[in-house]
Amino acid sequence: GAVVSQHPSWVICKSGTSVKIECRSLDFQATTMFWYRQFPKQSLMLMATSNEGSKATYEQGVEKDKFLINHASLTLSTLTVTSAHPEDSSFYICSARDTGGREPSDTQYFGPGTRLTVL
Amino acid sequence: QKEVEQDPGPLSVPEGAIVSLNCTYSNSAFQYFMWYRQYSRKGPELLMYTYSSGNKEDGRFTAQVDKSSKYISLFIRDSQPSDSATYLCAMTLSGGYNKLIFGAGTRLAVHP
Numbered sequence: 599g600a601v602v603s604q605h606p607s608w609v610i611c612k613s614g615t616s617v618k619i620e621c622r623s624l625d626f627q628a629t630t631m632f633w634y635r636q637f638p639k640q641s642l643m644l645m646a647t648s649n650e651g652s653k654a655t656y657e658q659g660v661e662k663d664k665f666l667i668n669h670a671s672l673t674l675s676t677l678t679v680t681s682a683h684p685e686d687s688s689f690y691i692c693s694a695r696d697t698g699g700r701e702p703s704d705t706q707y708f709g710p711g712t713r714l715t716v717l
Numbered sequence: 718q719k720e721v722e723q724d725p726g727p728l729s730v731p732e733g734a735i736v737s738l739n740c741t742y743s744n745s746a747f748q749y750f751m752w753y754r755q756y757s758r759k760g761p762e763l764l765m766y767t768y769s770s771g772n773k774e775d776g777r778f779t780a781q782v783d784k785s786s787k788y789i790s791l792f793i794r795d796s797q798p799s800d801s802a803t804y805l806c807a808m809t810l811s812g813g814y815n816k817l818i819f820g821a822g823t824r825l826a827v828h829p
Binding site for chain 1: 725760761766817821824
């Protein structure tokens with residue numbers, strides 16, 4: 599099956615620092631990747647859609663200057679949480695759409711998630 | 718009204734039971750329906766996907782879509798403790814490159 603990895607799996611940082619999370623599609627190319635956040639016992643909330651070689655599209659209410667997204671290649675997208683604060687503590691999950699034809703193009707494959715704790 | 722409604726549960730069943738998980742939706746343009754399983758502190762895992770109305774079976778799992786009622790279901794036969802997880806329905810418009818709309822997720826516990 600299609601595999602998506604995330605790194606790191608968890609991170610603890612001090613308030614005011616920046617944290618970068620990587621999302622990689624390991625065995626397929628992904629023109630489009632998505633970034634979600636999830637609070638405990640809640641569903642996934644889409645933050646932004648990341649397209650290779652172009653600017654990300656952010657959902658309403660998501661600060662693009664705080665959550666910087668870069669999709670520099672067909673297998674890698676990064677999310678940088680800038681000047682993190684305790685309220686940014688959450689579970690961040692990426693997904694990638696397989697554009698290689700293995701599944702219908704709407705299928706998203708999810709990474710294992712990154713747990714961010716801001717002290 | 719949310720676009721996708723899903724009972725959050727929790728749903729607790731004995732091992733071996735048949736489990737029925739359901740979602741309703743309001744947008745009749747949705748064409749592509751998925752079920753994801755998410756274990757605690759893990760990313761969602763794709764279980765089933767279906768196009769339009771009808772049934773699809775994969776092992777112990779059956780996905781059912783009724784577009785006339787805007788209602789989708791996931792049935793789990795012979796449930797196992799390892800099936801204990803949160804099940805998320807998701808759907809999207811056809812044509813590719815559309816974002817998924819998720820239900821809230823139903824927490825399932827299968828006890829021995």
